Amino acid sequence: MNLQNLTFETQLLDDVPSLMALRAGLNTGVLRVLLNGPVARADIGPQTALPSDGLDTLLGLFRQCGMAGQEGDYWHLTPAMHALMVADPIALKRRADFVALAACDVLMHGDSLLSDPQAFQRAAATFRFFRYDRALGMGAAHLEDTAPWADYVSDLTAREGPDLGPLIPLEGVDHLLEVGGNTGVFARGLLELNAGLRATVLDLPAVCHLGARRRPEALADRLAFLAGDAREIAWPAGDAVLFKSVLHDWTEEAAELMLNKAVQHVPVGGRVIICERGPIAAEPVMHGATVAANLVFAQYYRHPEFYEAVLEAAGLRVLPRRSVTLDMAFHVVAGERV
Structure with missing residues (x-):
């Protein structure tokens, strides 16, 4: 756009x-x-x-x-x-519907958002929109329940990709594993930027099915989808693991476990890369209803120093941070196994 x-x-x-x-x-x-x-x-x-x-x-x-x-x-x-x-009137409607949904949630349940995030999740319609449980199946009903939120995330990723893609340090990387890569929109952008790169997107079964169905024929031999739970499934060999806008879905403990799994997975010289929004509290100015689309996740966005500390503690050499401001500040944190 x-x-x-x-x-x-x-x-x-x-x-x-x-x-x-x-x-x-x-x-x-x-x-x-x-x-x-x-x-x-x-x-x-x-x-x-x-x-x-x-x-x-x-x-x-x-x-x-x-x-x-x-x-x-x-x-x-x-x-x-x-x-x-x-x-794109369809994407416009998806965006408008989500902003309206999130705005109602933060206005009606803002106190629990700040005091008890788990209670907010139970009360907020936003978190009933993201039906991750339904994405575990592959039936027609599972795909129907998964497509709305997968499409919404794909729309956002398509907008963010041109600014975030060039910040991802993939020099010398041959095979990228993107954990939680949704329908592969971000991975496709990275493939366009890096001619020799191959990528595998690991996500839930229904999401991978939607992604494979939309994959351009020209990328059939460079972009693969692996369906399963990233915490349980065996990961394919690769020299970089990317988490783009996914770790904020997990607690700090769960995020640390996943990052440590990635550290052990990549070979010497391989990289673990995180691309996430920074904390709401660090934003200089926030106004308007569109802010609600991020406020619903306010308690989960973290300082990039958290991810850098985890990678450093796991023995990785932390690369210089790269940041850009879109709807919020995004930070790309990466570590290399030495």
């Missing part, structure tokens, strides 16, 4: 009235109708599920939020909204 589209999308998602209007416009089909505009006001209603009063309210919100304009009795999308709808 180009910067202009991203800026306008964030503007819409950050504001409650525009977030409501965006989701309503997508869910009722009004935005789809206006995409082919200008459309007379009288012709919009019959193509949507909205009554007249509701449609007038929605069109008024569109105008206030810069999503649509009016010329006489005709309505049309603004150039900025038209660009978003043409680019």
Whole structure:
């Protein structure tokens, strides 16, 4: 997504009235109708599920939020909204739905988020969205339950990849194992950046099935998927192990165990690489509804020093940290086995 589209999308998602209007416009089909505009006001209603009063309210919100304009009795999308709808309306809807879900959770259960993260997980709808348990199966129902969150994560990864990919230290690496690599979006980006690289994505069965189904034919011999629980399954041989936006799902103890397993797995000269957001408390300014998408995980984002200490204690030579600021600060921590 180009910067202009991203800026306008964030503007819409950050504001409650525009977030409501965006989701309503997508869910009722009004935005789809206006995409082919200008459309007379009288012709919009019959193509949507909205009554007249509701449609007038929605069109008024569109105008206030810069999503649509009016010329006489005709309505049309603004150039900025038209660009978003043409680019990827499905991904836009996924993003809007998740921000709305997360915003409700942090507003309704913010006290438990800060005082009892496990109670927050039990109460928050966000954590019922990520149905990891359903991804253990391979049936049609398992895939149906897994696809929504796997698609959402894939969308985010596609946006982050161009900035994060060049920071991953893969010089001299022939075979990369990405643990928790979802549908392989990040791995595909790394393969594009590193011509001689091969990669294996290790994730849950339903996720791997979705990833293999979407893998470009041109990468069939360079990108493999290994289905299973990373804590139990045997890992394939490789000279680097990558954890991208996955260790924050685990406790410090579990993350340390997984990192130690990776350290023992890589050969001399091999690398263990972590790419994660930093802690919420270290962010200089946070505002708008989109922040909720990260606030739900606030108690799990860690200082990069934690990962560096674990790698150093395991005997790795810690490489210079690489960082970049996207929606939050991302840090790439890596250690080399000597």
